[in-house]
Amino acid sequence: MAEKLKLICDKCKVEMQEIEANFSYLDRTFRHKVNRCPQCGQICLDEELVTGRMSEVESKMEDK
Ligand SMILES: [Zn+2]
Structure with a gap:
């Protein structure tokens, strides 16, 4: 396992x-x-994860 x-x-x-x-x-x-x-x-944000979550939210809203 890779070390964090x-x-x-x-x-x-x-x-x-x-x-x-x-x-x-x-x-x-x-x-x-x-x-x-x-x-x-x-605060150091993991940009990839945060933008991933945000586009997830956006795509859920588009589903409506
Ligand atoms: Zn500091």
């Missing part, structure tokens, strides 16, 4: 922590794990 990639904050050079955050998009709310710096609070 640890993200380091560019500013603080500390290891980012994985947290669950709520996102609102097109009147929908969903939870997604993001990496957040415990020192400066900067």
Whole structure:
């Protein structure tokens, strides 16, 4: 099994922590794990996952 990639904050050079955050998009709310710096609070989003979830929401709305 591959070891999980640890993200380091560019500013603080500390290891980012994985947290669950709520996102609102097109009147929908969903939870997604993001990496957040415990020192400066900067959030590093996994762009591919987030845009994937958002296009998922969009396609569900188009289904109607
Ligand atoms: Zn930081």
